[in-house]
Amino acid sequence: MALIDLANPSRFMAFVARVLPFAVALTVVAFAAGLYLAFFVAPDDYQQGATVKIMFVHVPAAWLAMFCYATMTMASLGTLVWRHPLSDVAAKAAAPIGAAFTFISLLTGSLWGKPMWGTYWVWDARLTSVLVLLIMYFGLIALWRTIEDPIRAGKAVAILTLVGAVNLPIIKFSVDWWNTLHQPASVIRLDGPTIHPTILWPLLVMALAFTLLFLVLHMMAMRNEILRRRVRTLQMRAAARQPATATAQAAE
Amino acid sequence: MTGWAQALILRELRLAVRVGGGALIGVLFFLAVVTVIPFGVGPDLNLLALIGPAILWIGALLATLLGLDRLFQADRDDGSLDLMLMSGRSVELIVLVKCLAHWVGTGLPLVVAAPVLAIFLNLDALAIGAVTLTLLAGTPALTLIGAIGAALTVSLRRGGLLLAVLVVPLTIPVLIFGVSAASAAITQPMPFLTPFLILCALTLLSSVIGPLAAAAALRHSGD
Numbered sequence: 001m002a003l004i005d006l007a008n009p010s011r012f013m014a015f016v017a018r019v020l021p022f023a024v025a026l027t028v029v030a031f032a033a034g035l036y037l038a039f040f041v042a043p044d045d046y047q048q049g050a051t052v053k054i055m056f057v058h059v060p061a062a063w064l065a066m067f068c069y070a071t072m073t074m075a076s077l078g079t080l081v082w083r084h085p086l087s088d089v090a091a092k093a094a095a096p097i098g099a100a101f102t103f104i105s106l107l108t109g110s111l112w113g114k115p116m117w118g119t120y121w122v123w124d125a126r127l128t129s130v131l132v133l134l135i136m137y138f139g140l141i142a143l144w145r146t147i148e149d150p151i152r153a154g155k156a157v158a159i160l161t162l163v164g165a166v167n168l169p170i171i172k173f174s175v176d177w178w179n180t181l182h183q184p185a186s187v188i189r190l191d192g193p194t195i196h197p198t199i200l201w202p203l204l205v206m207a208l209a210f211t212l213l214f215l216v217l218h219m220m221a222m223r224n225e226i227l228r229r230r231v232r233t234l235q236m237r238a239a240a241r242q243p244a245t246a247t248a249q250a251a252e
Numbered sequence: 253m254t255g256w257a258q259a260l261i262l263r264e265l266r267l268a269v270r271v272g273g274g275a276l277i278g279v280l281f282f283l284a285v286v287t288v289i290p291f292g293v294g295p296d297l298n299l300l301a302l303i304g305p306a307i308l309w310i311g312a313l314l315a316t317l318l319g320l321d322r323l324f325q326a327d328r329d330d331g332s333l334d335l336m337l338m339s340g341r342s343v344e345l346i347v348l349v350k351c352l353a354h355w356v357g358t359g360l361p362l363v364v365a366a367p368v369l370a371i372f373l374n375l376d377a378l379a380i381g382a383v384t385l386t387l388l389a390g391t392p393a394l395t396l397i398g399a400i401g402a403a404l405t406v407s408l409r410r411g412g413l414l415l416a417v418l419v420v421p422l423t424i425p426v427l428i429f430g431v432s433a434a435s436a437a438i439t440q441p442m443p444f445l446t447p448f449l450i451l452c453a454l455t456l457l458s459s460v461i462g463p464l465a466a467a468a469a470l471r472h473s474g475d
Contacts, residue, residue, distance in 0.1 A: 080468070132421045139418045143404065146414055155472040156404045160418060163400055163465050167421070 007085050009226050016219050023216045030209035037202035054112040056203060060210035062105035065133060066168055068098030068214065072140075073165045076158035086222070088154030089229075091161065092144055093221035097214060099137035106130060126182040129171040136164045150229060256341060261353045267326075268357030278315045278358045279365045285311040286369045297374040304373035305383045305434035309427055311369070312362045312387055316394040317416045319358040323350065323395075323402040324470070333406075333470070343467035351392075351399050351462065359391040375438075382437030382444065386451060390430040393455040396462030397422050403469035426454050 006012045038056040072094045078087030109127070110120040121127065140157055147153035195203070289307050293299060300307075327333035336346050366387050370380040401419035405411030429451040436442035 132424060135417075135421045139414075139421065142414055142417060146405075146408055146411070152407075152472065156469060159465050159469050159472075160400070160404055163422065163461060170425075 009086065012086060013223060013226060016223050020216070020219055023212065023219065027209060027212040027216050030205065030212050034202060034206035034209045037205055042199050042202045051112055051115055052199070054108050055199075056206045058105055058108040058112060059203060060207040061101045061108065062130070063207060064210050064214050065098055065102040065105055065130070066171060067211070068094050068101060069133065069137075069161075069165070069168055071218075072098065072161050073168075076161040079154050079158040080162070086226075088150070088158065089222050089225045090218070091154065091157060092150075093218055093225050095137055095140050095144065097217050097221065099134060099141065101210075101214070102130060102134045102137060106134065124182050126171065129167060133167055133171060136167065140164075150232075256339075257345070257349050260336075260346070260349050261356075264350060264353030265357060268353070271326075276361070278319050279361045281318055282311045282315040282362055282365055283369065285314055286372060290372075301374040301376075301379070301438075304370060304375045305379065305386075305438070306431050307373060308366055308370060308383050308387070309390075309431050309434070312359075312366070312391055313394060313420075313423060313427060315362055316359060316391065316398060317419060319354075320395075320398040320402045320415055320419070321405075321412050322358075323354050323399060324406045325402075328406050337470060343470060344463040347399060347403070347463040347466045347470070348459065351395050351459075354399075355392050355395040359395055363387045363391060379434070379438045383434045386430045386434045386448065389448065389455060390426050390451050393426045393451075393458040394423055396455070396458040397426070399462050399466040400469065403466035403473065406470065407473045426451065426458075429454060 006015060034056070038053055042053070042056070044050050044052060072091045075087040075091035075094065078084040079091065106127075113122070114120050140160060143157050143160060144153055147156055286307060290300060293303070324333060327336070337343060339346075363384060366384050367380050370383055375383065398415075398419050400422070401415045404418065405415045408414065429447045432442075433444055433447035433451055436444045436447060
């Protein structure tokens with residue numbers, strides 16, 4: 001099925017209804033496997049002890065925080081360039097999920113930082129740029145809620161999303177460009193990962209589980225948004241049909 | 253092209269000077285922010301000299317944010333924005349010209365006021381020069397980036413606070429390199445030119461991105 005076929009909201013709803021149960025089941029299986037590997041298979045670090053387990057939540061959440069913004073950037077291009085009718089629904093549904101993942105990565109990072117770095121927070125390049133990402137998510141959500149008409153809100157948010165996408169490469173390369181406290185990239189590297197396989201595999205399974213979780217939540221949020229817009233249209237149609245009774249009631 | 257651009261600049265400047273004294277209020281706000289800081293951190297002159305460039309930059313950023321809603325709001329209210337959009341000229345160029353005039357009306361007075369306020373903060377002559385130079389190079393970027401937020405919130409009744417929330421994350425790089433260039437001039441071993449050139453690059457970059465995004469937002473705000 002091509003992406004263009006899903007442009008019809010009814011067809012998209014049918015697709016979601018068919019795919020969602022399988023996606024939920026896959027997510028549960030992936031989380032079970034990932035958590036089992038993280039807690040029982042992956043060894044404790046010889047320096048960090050059990051706190052290394054935090055990484056199995058922290059790193060996937062941080063990846064998803066950026067993946068989610070990248071999804072919103074693509075959806076914004078879809079809104080502005082191709083005027084794909086579902087892409088602003090996708091962008092709107094992704095924003096709170098991305099904000100949640102960003103918040104989780106900041107929270108787990110600071111919980112890990114307290115015993116390891118001796119502080120909950122440092123104004124390090126990567127930490128700061130992720131905090132900026134969180135503020136931008138909040139700004140986008142606020143703009144969605146402030147403009148009432150969903151079509152106009154979608155276009156305004158799409159423009160801001162594209163401008164804010166400049167922050168993504170800054171986050172990715174901040175640890176390479178500036179010498180900072182946060183450790184440099186160790187999984188996705190040209191010369192192969194520098195993590196031992198016993199830790200790398202649980203991490204990758206957890207990353208898969210988080211990605212599936214994002215897909216499930218995103219599909220559910222998109223479905224809710226489509227339903228919300230249908231309700232809005234019905235309400236407006238009902239309001240337009242009975243102007244006389246409405247004014248009469250208001251006058252009483 | 254030069255004819256209408258000149259006319260637009262003159263109109264904007266005339267409005268900035270005659271209607272409500274926008275430029276002076278910005279400078280007054282800048283003075284108020286700088287005056288408040290010593291009450292917050294204590295009147296230690298050595299500390300103030302150390303953080304002076306940062307205070308001046310944050311003051312300029314806040315003052316710029318405060319004036320941004322004037323960029324398109326008044327023109328939308330009286331309908332002249334619609335006339336400009338329908339004039340057949342490039343909307344991007346119109347936005348660029350309006351930003352230029354807005355900067356001359358609000359940003360340039362801040363740059364002129366900065367050396368006087370720097371004396372309050374115990375900066376020496378070299379630091380005053382450095383801060384003023386970085387503000388001169390950096391405040392246009394603040395206005396140009398702010399134009400995006402101003403265009404996005406132009407149709408909202410009370411968009412001022414939202415505008416600030418949307419614009420601040422985008423201006424952080426300008427603030428970083430502006431303050432680090434000014435601080436580098438004070439503490440000698442650091443090079444001044446490197447962050448200063450990056451600051452100039454940011455201003456040039458935002459003079460492309462800002463008008464493009466703001467023009468797109470204005471076009472969509474109309475229909």
